[in-house]
Amino acid sequence: xxxxxxxxxxxxxxxxxxxxxxxxxxxxxxxxxxxxxxxxxxxxxxxxxxxxxxxxxxxxxxxxxxxxxxxxxxxxxxxxxxxxxxxxxxxxxxxxxxxxxxxxxxxxxxxxx
Amino acid sequence: xxxxxxxxxxxxxxxxxxxxxxxxxxxxxxxxxxxxxxxxxxxxxxxxxxxxxxxxxxxxxxxxxxxxxxxxxxxxxxxxxxxxxxxxxxxxxxxxxxxxxxxxxxxxxx
Numbered sequence: 562x563x564x565x566x567x568x569x570x571x572x573x574x575x576x577x578x579x580x581x582x583x584x585x586x587x588x589x590x591x592x593x594x595x596x597x598x599x600x601x602x603x604x605x606x607x608x609x610x611x612x613x614x615x616x617x618x619x620x621x622x623x624x625x626x627x628x629x630x631x632x633x634x635x636x637x638x639x640x641x642x643x644x645x646x647x648x649x650x651x652x653x654x655x656x657x658x659x660x661x662x663x664x665x666x667x668x669x670x671x672x673x674x
Numbered sequence: 675x676x677x678x679x680x681x682x683x684x685x686x687x688x689x690x691x692x693x694x695x696x697x698x699x700x701x702x703x704x705x706x707x708x709x710x711x712x713x714x715x716x717x718x719x720x721x722x723x724x725x726x727x728x729x730x731x732x733x734x735x736x737x738x739x740x741x742x743x744x745x746x747x748x749x750x751x752x753x754x755x756x757x758x759x760x761x762x763x764x765x766x767x768x769x770x771x772x773x774x775x776x777x778x779x780x781x782x783x784x
């Protein structure tokens with residue numbers, strides 16, 4: 562079974578630039594999550610999708626972050642414009658029907674200079 | 675007060691030692707408890723899952739939940755160098771949004 566795929570793996574941009582991350586979840590998983598993991602901290606949920614609908618985006622900084630999940634499969638997370646404090650690893654995860662079926666991708670490491 | 679508190683370590687132990695990792699939490703509604711292992715530059719992988727209180731054992735790993743004290747533990751017996759990683763606790767009330775601890779960095783010295 563293929564895992565959660567993310568790209569790019571690494572990205573370096575300057576502040577005020579825009580950036581986009583892509584995630585392909587495990588086939589058949591209805592739920593998709595985007596997390597932000599700052600160095601030395603645990604993952605923080607940014608947004609949760611159920612199929613192509615948003616379940617929770619209460620911690621997404623909506624003035625600069627946006628996310629979509631077209632056709633309930635792939636998802637993109639965008640930051641525009643980026644700030645220095647956005648430097649972090651952005652993790653995508655997907656889950657099936659059971660609580661213990663949440664799998665993470667390898668993450669995209671973003672550095673904002 | 676953070677939802678989940680976890681000692682970041684770092685923790686360094688000799689090979690074969692018993693390791694104890696702990697988290698405390700403030701939300702009494704939490705009933706789903708997870709332990710993840712995260713190797714450097716990788717995504718977290720689920721290690722143990724417990725629903726409500728009690729113990730769960732899987733090979734060298736034992737997870738304990740004490741809801742009365744709002745305290746969870748992960749024990750690793752006969753620790754191996756391959757266990758060197760960051761261990762994250764996570765918990766939820768609904769099974770949807772999970773709140774993560776900051777992670778404890780563990781090094782097992784051969």
